[in-house]
Amino acid sequence: MADTDTGIQPKRTGLTRTQKRRLSRGAQYAVLAAAVIAFALTADWGRLQNQFAQPGIAKQLFPDLITVALKNTVLYTLSGFVVGLALGMVIALMRLSSVGPYRWLAGIYIEIFRGLPALLIFIFVGVGVPLAFPTVQYPGGTYGKVAVALGLVSAAYMAETIRAGIQAVPKGQMEAARSLGFSPARAMVSIILPQAFRIILPPLTNELVLLFKDSSLVLFLGVTLEQRELSKFGNDLASQTANSTPILVAGLCYLLITIPLSLVVRRMETKALREIR
Amino acid sequence: MTTPEIRVQGLHKSFGDNHVLRGIDLEIAQGEVVCVIGPSGSGKSTLLRCVNLLEEPTEGQVFVGGTEVTDPDVDIDAVRRRIGMVFQQFNLFPHLSVTENLTLPQRRVLRRDKAAAERVAAENLARVGLAEKAGAYPSALSGGQQQRVAIARALAMGPEVMLFDEPTSALDPELVGDVLAVMRSLAREGMTMMVVTHEMSFAREVADRVVFMDGGVIVEQGRPEQVIGAPRHERTRHFLSRILDPAMAEVEEGVADQGGTG
Numbered sequence A: 001m002a003d004t005d006t007g008i009q010p011k012r013t014g015l016t017r018t019q020k021r022r023l024s025r026g027a028q029y030a031v032l033a034a035a036v037i038a039f040a041l042t043a044d045w046g047r048l049q050n051q052f053a054q055p056g057i058a059k060q061l062f063p064d065l066i067t068v069a070l071k072n073t074v075l076y077t078l079s080g081f082v083v084g085l086a087l088g089m090v091i092a093l094m095r096l097s098s099v100g101p102y103r104w105l106a107g108i109y110i111e112i113f114r115g116l117p118a119l120l121i122f123i124f125v126g127v128g129v130p131l132a133f134p135t136v137q138y139p140g141g142t143y144g145k146v147a148v149a150l151g152l153v154s155a156a157y158m159a160e161t162i163r164a165g166i167q168a169v170p171k172g173q174m175e176a177a178r179s180l181g182f183s184p185a186r187a188m189v190s191i192i193l194p195q196a197f198r199i200i201l202p203p204l205t206n207e208l209v210l211l212f213k214d215s216s217l218v219l220f221l222g223v224t225l226e227q228r229e230l231s232k233f234g235n236d237l238a239s240q241t242a243n244s245t246p247i248l249v250a251g252l253c254y255l256l257i258t259i260p261l262s263l264v265v266r267r268m269e270t271k272a273l274r275e276i277r
Numbered sequence B: 001m002t003t004p005e006i007r008v009q010g011l012h013k014s015f016g017d018n019h020v021l022r023g024i025d026l027e028i029a030q031g032e033v034v035c036v037i038g039p040s041g042s043g044k045s046t047l048l049r050c051v052n053l054l055e056e057p058t059e060g061q062v063f064v065g066g067t068e069v070t071d072p073d074v075d076i077d078a079v080r081r082r083i084g085m086v087f088q089q090f091n092l093f094p095h096l097s098v099t100e101n102l103t104l105p106q107r108r109v110l111r112r113d114k115a116a117a118e119r120v121a122a123e124n125l126a127r128v129g130l131a132e133k134a135g136a137y138p139s140a141l142s143g144g145q146q147q148r149v150a151i152a153r154a155l156a157m158g159p160e161v162m163l164f165d166e167p168t169s170a171l172d173p174e175l176v177g178d179v180l181a182v183m184r185s186l187a188r189e190g191m192t193m194m195v196v197t198h199e200m201s202f203a204r205e206v207a208d209r210v211v212f213m214d215g216g217v218i219v220e221q222g223r224p225e226q227v228i229g230a231p232r233h234e235r236t237r238h239f240l241s242r243i244l245d246p247a248m249a250e251v252e253e254g255v256a257d258q259g260g261t262g
């Protein structure tokens, strides 16, 4: 304690600050190099390539990889996002309502659905609801079912994001709108929400990235060949060919979408930071 | 005598235990310009915000143009269209251009068509001397320009009354003049105005009446030369001496602090 805050003896350890920094950086690079060398020496490269990167098998995946699997992943994700956004918006507005029961209901929904694993929600929507209400049909069949499941998964998060965005708009904006004669609802739609969405565009896009990955849970819903998305498709073909290449390729397809999205988010965030300054 | 444009009767307002307004009675005639002055926390903003019901009075009545604003059955949105309000922090809509700031309220609230709204917007931007900024966004404007746009936005709704809450307090000193000039010409055109301000020279020159508030009540009111030039109450004199000579106030506060702790 005592010697950390003196600063009277700058060369206690005998090293200058520059020397210490160099030493620390050198040690980190040495650890990294050792790890890479150890991995390269111990890995069985021939076997890895045989298991994960067989061009022949990769070729077999086309065109279904794109026309069925990737297409379905995108469809499932976007429809789930739309349902989640709409539901999340309703819940966020309920959460901010002056009517107590609305606030409580919204709060309960958020706590429950943020606390449950997405897989459980998928099973509930896919198996539980049809068992409990045999006459209920999801509009759009499997697509509707997936949209509802992903919507339920994401709505709770989106509701909290949207609420935070609305509350980040300065109070004076609502007051200015009201003093011009806007009704509360009209002020919300014309003045507050457009500003809130600008603020929450990055976190909403992050939610979209998460949904892309969660759409893989369709695996557990029992889908036809035509309804398979990337994960199920990769999994099926991996067992058919007794090779892991399809899984690697499916993984690359996810990254093809999620990495650019993440970059867009980062761009938006730095731009927003610059605007604040 | 005609009915007053603004009538405030027995107005009380509490925030929890904080009894901010303690019985305000005030009448403002058509075309009259009233400046409200008083120390920080005396309830000036609260009084102004009770006039267009941004704050709900705890007790008492407020009438604007003969309509009781405080009547629970009144269409408050309709009443507010007749009352323009200008805020200390401008509160322009940052996601809209200057013109859109003026046209959106007209279109959404007054249901004017696009052409009419744009014509009214252009007229009012010219009125505040900012016709050339029509396409700019608020963030590209100086504080003084933003405040003039905010005034134009309120005027575009065709209000009968304008409320100003310290419109120049957030401005750099060299930008205050432009905003006051706009308000002065508005007063000359016969607008009924209620202005909370610390600009004593503006009050002296433009106001028909100055109201001094302290502790949630009106302590004294009258012609500006009387209230500012020859205040009758000790509290008014004390406040004015601090406003007109801020250096003196610091000495006083220092003395008071010493008295309090020692």
Ligand SMILES: Nc1ncnc2c1ncn2[C@@H]1O[C@H](COP(=O)(O)OP(=O)(O)OP(=O)(O)O)[C@@H](O)[C@H]1O
Binding pocket: B015, B018, B020, B038, B039, B040, B041, B042, B043, B044, B045, B046, B047
């Ligand atoms: N929304 C609110 N909730 C709780 N208390 C409030 C609220 N608005 C104002 N007050 C309190 O009411 C009192 C008067 O505030 P008000 O803003 O009317 O004073 P003011 O005369 O305008 O002061 P200033 O010159 O600093 O603007 C203050 O004590 C303030 O803390």
Ligand SMILES: [Mg+2]
Binding pocket: B044, B045, B046, B165, B166
């Ligand atoms: Mg105030």
